[in-house]
Amino acid sequence: MIPAPFEYRRAGSVDEAVRLLAEHGDDARLLAGGHSLLPALRLRQAAPAVLVDVGRLSELAYVRDLGDHLAVGALTRHCDLERSAAVAADAPLVAHAAGLVGDPQVRNRGTLGGSLAHADPAADLAVAVLALGATLVARGPAGEREIAAADFFVDRHRSALAGDEMLTEVRLPKAAGVPWSYQRVSRRAQDWATVAVAAVGAAGGSAPVVVALAGMGPVPLRASAVEQALAAGEPVSGAAAGADHGTAPPSDVLAGAGYRRHLARVLVRRALESLAEPPNLGSTAT
Ligand SMILES: Cc1cc2nc3c(=O)[nH]c(=O)nc-3n(C[C@H](O)[C@H](O)[C@H](O)COP(=O)(O)OP(=O)(O)OC[C@H]3O[C@@H](n4cnc5c(N)ncnc54)[C@H](O)[C@@H]3O)c2cc1C
Structure with missing residues (x-):
């Protein structure tokens, strides 16, 4: 589809971009790489009256x-x-x-x-x-x-x-030397994650293990139940079983909510196991 008409402004500085946003209010949107905004314009999911291009700043x-x-x-x-x-x-x-x-x-x-x-x-x-x-x-x-x-x-x-x-x-x-793992499932190569898990830290380390989830609700979420279980000394399998607690995964063309919950539990377990086995390089599951 063809985007709705808009005025194109190229900002020469951050100050100018902010000034243009303030001037045009909700009618204006910033344009950076364009890889999310341009598809939205073409689908008319977004129709700003003014596009403020900051891509060359x-x-x-x-x-x-x-x-x-x-x-x-x-x-x-x-x-x-x-x-x-x-x-x-x-x-x-x-x-x-x-x-x-x-x-x-x-x-x-x-x-x-x-x-x-x-x-x-x-x-x-x-x-x-x-x-x-x-x-x-x-x-x-x-x-x-x-x-x-x-x-x-x-x-x-x-x-x-x-x-x-x-x-x-x-x-x-800075997190040099801190164990980390990134686990991700997507339906096709080069596609968005259906569910992804980012985990940072080491069980028994000086800082608690942090576990975050993508694709399990309207925003990226911390897997608080998992973090609390680990802090209480629960083994990985038990902690990972609560990966979907407190989440609200959608059902959409990529996956149903039930499958997303299953993925979260499996990927969190993999991530936590990987934290214990350096080097902690994330892997992409398909
Ligand atoms: C084919 C395809 C595959 C993709 N696959 C993935 C993937 O696997 N994983 C993934 O995470 N993403 C994926 N993306 C999204 C990609 O990462 C986008 O580049 C990114 O989401 C948006 O960055 P952008 O610079 O292109 O932003 P734009 O499209 O220019 O802007 C996106 C939104 O952010 C606003 N904005 C931009 N910059 C700023 C700023 N500095 N301050 C305030 N607001 C700002 C814009 O106004 C707009 O609302 C994919 C995109 C495409 C087209």
């Missing part, structure tokens, strides 16, 4: 080592996350998840900020930043504010960003 494409965390610009592309030596060393879960997004064309255009702002509950990078406890930075007319990843995803395709705010940076706590 190279000032927001970076990975910086800031001591205890990596600061990643919102316009960093999936392919750059996948190839970054710093991300591979200090946030390997993110590098791995970025490498699983779509196909090379998608990874060459799609951006970290676009993926998170799109707030797709099945997005690979969303569940990865949730598991890592990342902090997201938004800029609006009143200045900058920080949003914990746990508070960022509000509903399906709805984030905590106000209409006049732009996501500018994602702060990834």
